[in-house]
Amino acid sequence: MTLRLSAKNLSVNARKEPLLSSVSLDLAPNKLTCLIGPNGAGKTTLLRALTGFRPADEGDVFLNEKPLSSLSIPERARLISYLPQSRSLAWPLRVRDAVALGRFAYGGQTSAMNPRDKDAIDQALIACELTQLSDRRTDTLSGGELSRVHLARALCSQAPILIADEPLAALDPRQQLQTLGLVRNFVETGGTACLVLHDLALAARHADQLIWMKSGQILHHDATETTLTPDIIRAVFDVESEVSDRSVIILGPCL
Amino acid sequence: MRSFSLNTVLLVTGLVSVILACFLGSTDLSIGEIAKVFIGSGSHENTLIILEVRLPRALAGFATGAALGMSGAALQGLLRNPLAEPGILGVSSVSVLFSTLVLYFGIGTTSSLLLPISAIAGALLATAFLTLAAIFTRSVVTLILIGVGITSFSGALMSLVLNFAPNPFTLADLVNWTLGSVANRSLTDLAYALPFILSGMGLLLWSARGLSALTLGEEAAHAVGLNLAQQRLFVIIGAGLATGGSVALAGAIGFVGIVTPHVLRPFVRHDPAQVLLPSALAGGTLVVLADIFIRLLPTYSELKLGVVAALIGAPAFIWIAAQRRGGPNT
Known part of the structure; x- marks a missing residue:
């Protein structure tokens, strides 16, 4: 199943301050979209509005043509998997049990999963190279291993849409590439990823689409090749840069 | 499977402890005499001793411990913090305050329907307030702080009540109540409190699955399909009913809800949903055993259960808290 996620005129306010003002976007299947922008641009707020954790005050989110608000919470969870920034687990679960929580919306008990759930969990463990670690306590894992656990948790839900908030933060270059490879795989099998x-350099190299955000607004939303220009980088990040093909070198702050 | 056999072991231990408690008292009864009572052919006097004195006391202890153990485990799962207990949200303290007021104004005695009703009313008032707060705030920390505020405020009101106690007799009565005990409970007392305790525990077990999801944090729990508002509501009402019922039976007994789940977590692979039932069974057993211990101590006046629970529980609480230094979610 492939699914298109779109948003029309989303606005989110906190204490009358606008966090998002009239944001519209369109995430297509088979595309890896990266959301970039400076700190405080409203990226996390946008993701929370897209996943319904913090519904927008105005505007609507649509899955194909269906409004997100018309879905029940488990229905939504079976269509959109989401990795928030926070990765800490409250209890030192075993790796397999933590990954199995990705099947929560299918209704099984962690202790008694049906064969379909088990299959999905096994596949996710294999894809994320966690099979060897499946009986380890999550509090004994390295940061990279833990982030793979979370990715496996998201993948085993088999939702056609994957949304992740800084999935590469605090990972070494090899782990970053491994994670991006897994996401690329997901996208190539019909997934929609954001x-x-x-x-910026990683996003430029790996994204099919870039969404440039600043001050709660989307400034540009298009194919990476068309929007990756020194002018746009300056407008969004306030830095001077050199761009050749898909590589970006940041030269310094704008004077 | 694993937690199934754990529950079996704990259930058997609980039954054994309740039966053990039936042996204890001023009249020595043999195993044969006690067994006769249970199959209905004991002497009138022995039946009276067992069914009116010893068994109600043991069962009251078990029910109290079970309610506190499960409420603690559920609140810890909801708040993702092993230090949470019915006390931290102010549920116990408001419940104790309400039952104290009933005793203070002399409207009820320790063995009337009014006491459990007021204890449960207090617990439900605290939970209703917390439920409102939970609807308006997404933050668990805020919820804990509100609970701390409720605890302090009801503590202050309690001091006020004790301060204005009309005579030494009333004061002693009130202090006794706040210390917590299961001595001299009747089957009638049990019958008043049990429906609340059981329905509360039922609600907690029914919503246990969501606690597993909450391990990931609220945002990810929502993402995997958990209805956060409903989960909070069920745990708060369930813990409120169970805790209120336990206060009606035994007054304030602390720390059972912290210590029991902490010890049991490794046996259920740290799954916050699967720790609920074992915590109830072990909490019940713990309180019955503590009560047996109190009765065996050759003290001049009998020690209060709540005092012993705090003497053992408070250091354990500090130890658990100190262990968490540097861990996640500190």
Whole structure:
């Protein structure tokens, strides 16, 4: 199943301050979209509005043509998987049990999963190279391993849409590439992915689409090739840069 | 499977402890005499001793401990913090305050229907207030702080009540109540409190699955399909009913809800949903055993259960808290 996620005129206010003002976007299947912008641009707020954790005050989110608000919470969870920034687990679960929580919306008990759930969990463990670690306590894992646990949790829900908030934060370059490879795989099998990335160079190299955000607004939303220009980088991040093909070098702050 | 056999072991231990408690008292009864009572062919006097004195006391202890153990485990799962207990949200303290007021104004005695009703009313008032707060705030920390505020405020009101106690006799009565005990409970007392305790525990077990999801944090729990508002509501009402019922039976007994789940977590792979039932069974057993211990101590006046629970529980609480230094979610 492929699914298009779109938003029309989303606005979110906190204490009358606008966090998002009239944001519209369109996330297509088979595309890896990266959401980039400076701190405080409203990226996390936008993701929370897209996943319904903090519904927008105005505007609507649509899955294909269906409004997100018309879905029940478990229905929504089976269509959109979401990785928030926070990765800490309250209790030191075993890796397999933590990944199994991705099947929560299908209704099984963690202790008694049906074969379909088990299959999905096994596949996610294999994809994220966690099979060896499946019986380890999550509080004994490295940061990279823990982030793979969360990704496996998201993948085993088999939702056609994956949204992740800084999934590469605090990962070494190899782990970053491994994670991006998994997301790329997901996208190529019909998935719709949207990642918030802080590393402009990584986003430029790996994204099919870039959404440039600043001050609660989307400034540009288009294919990476068309929007990756020094002018746009200056307008969004306030830095001078050199762009050749898909590589970006940041030269320094704008004077 | 694993937690199934754990529950079996704990259930058997609980039954054994309740039966053990039936042996204890001023009249020595043999195993044969006690067994006769249970199959209905004991002497009138022995039946009276067992069914009116010893068994109600043991069962009251078990029900109290079970309610506190499960409420603690559920609140810890909801708040994702092993230090949470019915006390931290102010549920116990408001419940104790309400039952104290009933005793203070002399409207009820320790063995009337009014006491459990007021204890449960207090617990439900605290939970209703917290439920409102939970609807308006997404933050668990805020919820804990509100609970701390409620605890302090009801503590202050309690001091006020004790301060204005009309005579030494009333004061002693009130202090006794706040210390917590299961001595001299009747089957009638049990019958008043049990429906609340059981329905509260039922609600907690029914909504246990969501506690597993909450391990990931609220945002991710919502993402995997948990209805956060409903989960909070069920746990708060469930813990409120169970805790209110336990206060009606035994007054304030602390720390059972912290210590029991902490010890049991490794046996259920740290799953906050699967720790609920074992915590109830072990909490009940713990209180019955503590009560047996109190009766065996050769003290001049019998020690109060709540005092012993705090003497053991408070250091354990500090130890658990100190262990968490540097861990996640500190």
